[in-house]
Amino acid sequence: MHTHEIDEWDAATAIRAAGLRVTDSRSAVFDALRNLPHASADAVYAQVAPLLEHPSLQSVYNALNDFADAGLARRIEPAGRPQLFELRVGDNHHHLVCTACGAVVDVDCVVGEAPCLTPSATAGFVVHEAEVTFWGMCADCAASAA
Ligand SMILES: [Zn+2]
Ligand SMILES: [Zn+2]
Missing domain, CATH: 3.30.1490 (Dna Ligase; domain 1)
Known part of the structure; x- marks a missing residue:
């Protein structure tokens, strides 16, 4: 899956294409990652919380980890810093x-x-x-x- 393709997809299409079930919280997290390259879970949560009926940091963590496990997002772990997530995957940058x-x-x-x-x-x-x-x-x- 290439970043250029994902760029043109809406959140639901991209999430479904990764083999995941589409939920409000996953869609909001996906859109947040689009606006925040290299975002921590806290930064994503700050962005999605106002948009969700029942926001929870745990559900943001779950969505981010599901995305990373499904290859939809990449998890980067700079030493001594919080984990960061980004949608640019598969290019070994x-x-x-x-x-x-x-x-x-x-x-x-x-x-x-x-x-x-x-x-x-x-x-x-x-x-x-x-x-x-x-x-x-x-x-x-x-x-x-x-
Ligand atoms: Zn600086
Ligand atoms: Zn990056």
């Missing part, structure tokens, strides 16, 4: 994370295709992908630190 403000930015695969980085030794592993997090300061934080 990487992330730049700001150590000051937590901003997260997508970076395309380092050399173009998975695994995109070759370890110096593989210990017999067949490597499928490399997950890379570049830590640093975003432009705004670097400017205000200077």
